[in-house]
Amino acid sequence: MEWEVVIGLETHTQLRTNTKIFSGASTTYGAEPNTQACEVSIALPGVLPVLNKEAVNCAIKFGLAVNAEIAPRSVFARKNYFYPDLPKGYQISQYELPVVGKGAVTIQVPAVGKNAAYEKVINITRAHLEEDAGKSVHGAVEGMSGIDLNRAGTPLLEIVTEPDMRSAAEAVAYAKKLHELVQWIGICDGNMQEGSFRCDVNVSVRPKGTEKLGTRREIKNLNSFKFMQQAIEYETRWQIETLEDGGTIQQATVLFNPDTGETRAMRSKEEANDYRYFPDPDLLPLEITEADKTRVQAQMPELPEAMKLRFETQFGLTSYDAASLTASRELAQYFVETVDAGAEAKPAANWVMGAISAKLNAEEKSLAESPVSSVSLASLLKRIADNTISNNAAKQVFEAMWNGEGEVDAIIDAKGLKQVSDTGAIEAIIDEVLAANAAMVEEFKAGKEKAFNALVGQAMKASKGKANPAQVNEVLKKKLGA
Amino acid sequence: MINSSLKTLAQMLANKEISSVELTQTFLNRIDAYNPEINAYISLDHDRTLAQAKAADVRIAAGNATALTGIPIAQKDIFCAQGWKTTCGSKMLENFIAPYDAHVITQFDHAGAVNLGKTNMDEFAMGSSNETSYFGGVKNPWDFSRVPGGSSGGSAAAVAARLCAAATGTDTGGSIRQPASLCGFTGLKPTYGVVSRYGMIAFASSLDQAGPMAKSAEDCALMMNVMAGFDERDSTSLNREKEDYTRDLNKPLQGLRVGLPKEFFDIGIDPSTKDPIEKAIQKYQELGAELIEISLPHSSLSIPVYYVLAPAEASSNLSRYDGVRYGHRASEYTDLMDMYCKSRAEGFGAEVKRRILIGTYVLSAGYYDAYYLKAQQIRRLIAQDFEEAFKKCDVIMGPTAPSTAFKAGQKADDPVAMYLEDLYTIAVNLAGLPGMSVPAGFATSADGKPLPVGLQIIGNYFDEARMLNVAHQYQQVTDWHAQAPTLDKPEGSA
Structure with missing residues (x-):
């Protein structure tokens, strides 16, 4: 039987606010345990939550970015359960009425093997605001568990998709797209190591061609795309094998173990909590007006989709190039700055996606850390465009710029890479070459086309690579009467 | 002094x-x-x-x-x-x-x-x-x-x-x-x-x-x-x-315009309480007030609604007392669950536990709609009753409590009897309205002691200043509020 995997994602994105979602405590990561836990964070008797407006702005931004319904009225609810890192014994979340309703994102699924790359729309079911829990710390004190409540109350936007994905590759493409989008609109720092972007993946399988969804298992807290890919692939295989062996799938929450590459059930549905959701009486319903949306819209950057289309029409880039350049906001920004500084768009696109990206990848650097700024790259591209240097020479200049040897013109001078475009000088070189290679000239005249290229090579060599190749061709043709 | x-x-x-x-x-x-x-x-x-x-x-x-x-x-x-x-x-x-x-x-x-x-x-x-x-x-x-x-x-x-x-x-x-x-x-x-x-x-x-x-x-x-x-x-x-x-x-x-809800004088009121209340209302008439009979048809539902909503919220509000960060923690326990259970079992008294249980029950999956949601709907009806009433009157008056002070232990083992103590007061909380109790005389207990009786004054939203005025004027022509109990000399004092 042929099986089909059905995948939906729930992603917790930590919002980039200075203070917590319901208190004034700082959200900075990595502070000494419990130094960022105010009376609200530790849930002292009598404390009350007050909603951070900045967190709401983040939610609106996300809603606008995925073209979603933004609820004029949404409600905070209490999700009740006991856990040591949950100081109130309930999490303030949104349940029946979330702030962001249905929306969608378009993903680019890369080519794998003989399958070509393709686009797909993934529907967003909802996104809701909630507070993060603290952390249990094991081993800090012998024989005891500690609780660090610095993270308790950090604002999260939980983004839930429809079960629209049909492969690990699609799920990863969606996660990457979402990861980029939340950074693009500035609501999340995207730091997966620090837990700013965590994915829960719901996986089920069904016979291909059937409608009914299989029983799902939820893989919790995946914090890398690599693990996500591995976990989904393992889970899918496991479910198919279980069913093919005559077993059944029990609804469960599972954890992925990166060391073994396996998923393992954490708790079954029977053990699941009844969270006893009810509207939080300490908070008023969240009301968002059209004016609020307009105000936030004005703060929104151009979105990747719009920018991609603009790159195609304004700069004549291919859809693929435009998509690649808009894969991240900093890459797109770097490209735009390069063009704004006077470079031509197509070579700029090629260099940004080529040399710059290759260097950054090799050295595991971000664009912000690039030793060659967009302005410097533009000055290099201008020297190619105005024939000061050849493309080949440009590669050497770029290498030197990357290594911090100075600005473009200084490097060209220092390395003597300036292209010779003086016709007199080129004619003199070619005369010498023709005189010294009479045999080749004869061969050319006898009809051997290849001899021409050999003569060009000789001329370039004689000029130490500095002659303008186009001019060499031209002059040589004239002299040979070709 | x-x-x-x-x-x-x-x-x-x-x-x-x-x-x-x-x-x-x-x-x-x-x-x-x-x-x-x-x-x-x-x-x-x-x-x-x-x-x-x-x-x-x-x-x-x-x-x-x-x-x-x-x-x-x-x-x-x-x-x-x-x-x-x-x-x-x-x-x-x-x-x-x-x-x-x-x-x-x-x-x-x-x-x-x-x-x-x-x-x-x-x-x-x-x-x-x-x-x-x-x-x-x-x-x-x-x-x-x-x-x-x-x-x-x-x-x-x-x-x-x-x-x-x-x-x-x-x-x-x-x-x-x-x-x-x-x-x-x-x-x-x-x-x-x-x-x-x-x-x-x-x-x-x-x-x-x-x-x-x-x-x-x-x-x-x-x-x-x-x-x-x-x-x-x-x-x-x-x-x-x-x-x-x-x-x-x-x-x-x-x-x-003083509204008198007929429901408040029909049900549950002890005759010894009713008398001083009626006299107080008479006094208001003497002060120029006009009496208007009103109805709060859903007031009989106040207690059941309250004992769904208040425990529901309480069960969640009291979850923070888990022995983890502050408050009572059992001295011995085997694991986390045991610590929670023992700490809360030891730290809370019977009435608190009863309400946590009620609240947890009414919020549970499968019961939420029948209890919590229904109670919220009736809560709105109760508030609407008052809204209607205040179209006809400026304040509402009635007894504060169904009876005078009862003996210690008398109702301690009967939660429902205890809950009925708040028969006249609870609707006010459900509606979010302001309410007062003002001394309105005494009833004499079986053993011959004077026991105070309170008149309840309920006002419209934000009408506290007017209610205080209504109470103050009454206190200018009565001295119930000024009376203080004679305390027995404490043991060992001269």
């Missing part, structure tokens, strides 16, 4: 007839003498209290006293007060010293009032007799064999026994008004959202509201001037302009 109004005390302080330290010491002496018997206070800290009194004297001398500077106020032990043990009447918080001040405490501090101590209360404000307190029952100063009402029973006994100049209380279903009725003084539960709940330990968040408990409407007005006001730390606090609650005290009542 112990019977003096807050206004008189402020004048005496201003005129240097007495210092705040002397006044405070007077009350502390009475507390030392009577509290061992009455048990109105859970926590006392004479040094801290007297230090505040000294500071108040400095402020008075400097000439920037407020109406309450130097006045000793008893604080219900539900308000977090920095450095004070704040127990909420529970073993769970027996050793909890609050590291911060509730908004109400801050307001009194800013006014220069003196915190006389933390008063006894039903555990987590759940009770109508003060008998659920982990720190023992409180005696009704009118008859030591009887309860003071609850949950603000300690504050009530302290006001009635003149163990403070005035006190604070909180009212979720009647916890200010019912004890005010049973102990014979004036208590006001303001409109929901008028007094910040920040730092007030939550029982049922959508119903809890703090208010004054004092010897007269005028005293309550002066207390309200300190307690009320917007606080951005409470999202349900209403951002309104500051009011002077004394502004209308002296307005005549000519033409006042």
